[in-house]
Amino acid sequence: MEVLNLLVGGPIENWPAELKHNKIEGPWIGVDRGSLRLLERGITPIVAVGDYDSLGSQEFDLVKEKVQDIRQAVPEKDETDTELAVTVALREFKVDRLDIYGATGGRLDHFLANLFLVLKDRYRTDAPKIRFIDRSNTISFYLPGEYEIEKETDKRYLAFIPLTPIKHLTLLDEKYRLKDEEIRFPISYASNEFVGDMGHFSFDSGLMCVIQSKDVR
Amino acid sequence: MEVLNLLVGGPIENWPAELKHNKIEGPWIGVDRGSLRLLERGITPIVAVGDYDSLGSQEFDLVKEKVQDIRQAVPEKDETDTELAVTVALREFKVDRLDIYGATGGRLDHFLANLFLVLKDRYRTDAPKIRFIDRSNTISFYLPGEYEIEKETDKRYLAFIPLTPIKHLTLLDEKYRLKDEEIRFPISYASNEFVGDMGHFSFDSGLMCVIQSKDVR
Structure with missing residues (x-):
C-alpha cells in the first residue's frame, strides 16, 4: 500500500x-x-x-x-x-x-x-x-545520509531538530547554514528557511526530525 | 525575585x-x-x-x-x-x-x-x-535526585519524559511503576497517574521532564 x-x-x-x-x-x-x-x-x-x-x-x-x-x-x-x-x-x-x-x-x-x-x-x-x-506543521524524519528536500508552498519556516546525538550535520544551502556540526543532545534549530524551492542537508549518525511550518495567529 | x-x-x-x-x-x-x-x-x-x-x-x-x-x-x-x-x-x-x-x-x-x-x-x-x-499541561524539569511531587487538582495524567539518557529511573508509587530503568534515548512515558495526592521518583543521571495533563476536546 x-x-x-x-x-x-x-x-x-x-x-x-x-x-x-x-x-x-x-x-x-x-x-x-x-x-x-x-x-x-x-x-x-x-x-x-x-x-x-x-x-x-x-x-x-x-x-x-x-x-x-x-x-x-x-x-x-x-x-x-x-x-x-x-x-x-x-x-x-x-x-x-x-x-x-x-x-x-x-x-x-x-x-x-x-x-x-x-x-x-x-x-x-x-x-x-x-x-x-x-x-501549521509538517514533521518528517531522516536517517543518516544526504538529502534534497522540497519546500511546501504554504510553509515559510524550515527547522532541523536532531532527536539524538548527531555527527557531521551540514546544512548546505539553507538561509542559516551549518558545516560538520556535532550535536550532543536534542535541539531545535528553528526558524531557518529555504533559499529557493529546494534545500540540501546531510549527517552521519543519529535521527533527524525536520519541520516545515507557518505562523498561526 | x-x-x-x-x-x-x-x-x-x-x-x-x-x-x-x-x-x-x-x-x-x-x-x-x-x-x-x-x-x-x-x-x-x-x-x-x-x-x-x-x-x-x-x-x-x-x-x-x-x-x-x-x-x-x-x-x-x-x-x-x-x-x-x-x-x-x-x-x-x-x-x-x-x-x-x-x-x-x-x-x-x-x-x-x-x-x-x-x-x-x-x-x-x-x-x-x-x-x-x-x-491542559504543566511541564516541569528535574535534575538527578529523589523527588516528591504533588498532584495538581485539575490534572489527571502524569508523564515522565527523559529528554536525555537516564540511569536508574525508579517510579516508586505511581499507577505504573519502574525500578532502576535505564533509558537510552528520549521517550515519553505518558498516561501514568498519581495514586493519591503525592508521587515519588528518582534517577541518577540526565534530565527529566515531567508533565501533568488533562484531556481537551
Missing part, C-alpha cells in the same frame, strides 16, 4: 484545512476518538484502534457497528494505541508513507510519545515513512 | 483559563507578540523582547511607547528571543521560578526549541526553575 492516513484524538482545531474539508485521499486507520471523528465525517476506517476506556461504551458500540477490524493495545505489551496503529500500518499494510493527523494541540505527553516513537528500535528504520501533519 | 511570568506568542486558545481571566500574579516579560498581548490585557511587561520583524512596525511602536526596557536578540549570538528572555529572568532578576505561557499550539519548531532549551549547558542547572503552562 502506498499511503495510509492515521487519525488520533487531538483537537480538531489543529487539523489542517484539507482534513477539515475531507480532501485527503487514501484509506484511514482511526485511533481512539479519531475513529469516531472519521465516522462522523463519512469515512469508515479500515482499522479502528481503541477501547471502552478511551471512548465511552456508546461511542465504542458505534465504532464496533461500523468498523470491521477493531484492535486494542494490551497495556502489558508496553505498546500505546498509536504505536499499535503504526505497527499495523507498517507491518500488515506495508505502507510506503504513513501520515498521522490529530497528534497535536492537546496533551503534550501524547504528542511527545508520538514524536519520540520513531526512536524506538522497532520503528527506527521505518522513521522516514512517517509524517505528522497539522494546520 | 520569586516568580516571574513569561508570555511568548503562541495561540491564545491554548492559554490556561487563569491567564485568559488575568488571574496570574507577579511581573511579566513579553516575547514578540506576547508583549502586545500583555499590553492588550492591561499588563505592562517589565521587559519586552522582540523586534520589528516579529511584530510589524506599528505594533512595535506601541510596545516601545509603553515598555521601558526593550531587548532584541542578536542573531549572531545564536540566541533566540525566548532564550534571551529566559537569560534576563534567570541572570538579572534571579528568579526562583519562571512560568512560561504561550509556548504551545502553534509552530512545533518553536515549541521544541523551548522544550529543549533546558538541555543547553547555560540553562541546564536552572532547569528546575522553569515551567511551561498551557490549558
Whole structure:
C-alpha cells in the first residue's frame, strides 16, 4: 500500500484545512476518538484502534457497528494505541508513507510519545515513512545520509531538530547554514528557511526530525 | 525575585483559563507578540523582547511607547528571543521560578526549541526553575535526585519524559511503576497517574521532564 492516513484524538482545531474539508485521499486507520471523528465525517476506517476506556461504551458500540477490524493495545505489551496503529500500518499494510493527523494541540505527553516513537528500535528504520501533519506543521524524519528536500508552498519556516546525538550535520544551502556540526543532545534549530524551492542537508549518525511550518495567529 | 511570568506568542486558545481571566500574579516579560498581548490585557511587561520583524512596525511602536526596557536578540549570538528572555529572568532578576505561557499550539519548531532549551549547558542547572503552562499541561524539569511531587487538582495524567539518557529511573508509587530503568534515548512515558495526592521518583543521571495533563476536546 502506498499511503495510509492515521487519525488520533487531538483537537480538531489543529487539523489542517484539507482534513477539515475531507480532501485527503487514501484509506484511514482511526485511533481512539479519531475513529469516531472519521465516522462522523463519512469515512469508515479500515482499522479502528481503541477501547471502552478511551471512548465511552456508546461511542465504542458505534465504532464496533461500523468498523470491521477493531484492535486494542494490551497495556502489558508496553505498546500505546498509536504505536499499535503504526505497527499495523507498517507491518500488515506495508505502507510506503504513513501520515498521522490529530497528534497535536492537546496533551503534550501524547504528542511527545508520538514524536519520540520513531526512536524506538522497532520503528527506527521505518522513521522516514512517517509524517505528522497539522494546520501549521509538517514533521518528517531522516536517517543518516544526504538529502534534497522540497519546500511546501504554504510553509515559510524550515527547522532541523536532531532527536539524538548527531555527527557531521551540514546544512548546505539553507538561509542559516551549518558545516560538520556535532550535536550532543536534542535541539531545535528553528526558524531557518529555504533559499529557493529546494534545500540540501546531510549527517552521519543519529535521527533527524525536520519541520516545515507557518505562523498561526 | 520569586516568580516571574513569561508570555511568548503562541495561540491564545491554548492559554490556561487563569491567564485568559488575568488571574496570574507577579511581573511579566513579553516575547514578540506576547508583549502586545500583555499590553492588550492591561499588563505592562517589565521587559519586552522582540523586534520589528516579529511584530510589524506599528505594533512595535506601541510596545516601545509603553515598555521601558526593550531587548532584541542578536542573531549572531545564536540566541533566540525566548532564550534571551529566559537569560534576563534567570541572570538579572534571579528568579526562583519562571512560568512560561504561550509556548504551545502553534509552530512545533518553536515549541521544541523551548522544550529543549533546558538541555543547553547555560540553562541546564536552572532547569528546575522553569515551567511551561498551557490549558491542559504543566511541564516541569528535574535534575538527578529523589523527588516528591504533588498532584495538581485539575490534572489527571502524569508523564515522565527523559529528554536525555537516564540511569536508574525508579517510579516508586505511581499507577505504573519502574525500578532502576535505564533509558537510552528520549521517550515519553505518558498516561501514568498519581495514586493519591503525592508521587515519588528518582534517577541518577540526565534530565527529566515531567508533565501533568488533562484531556481537551
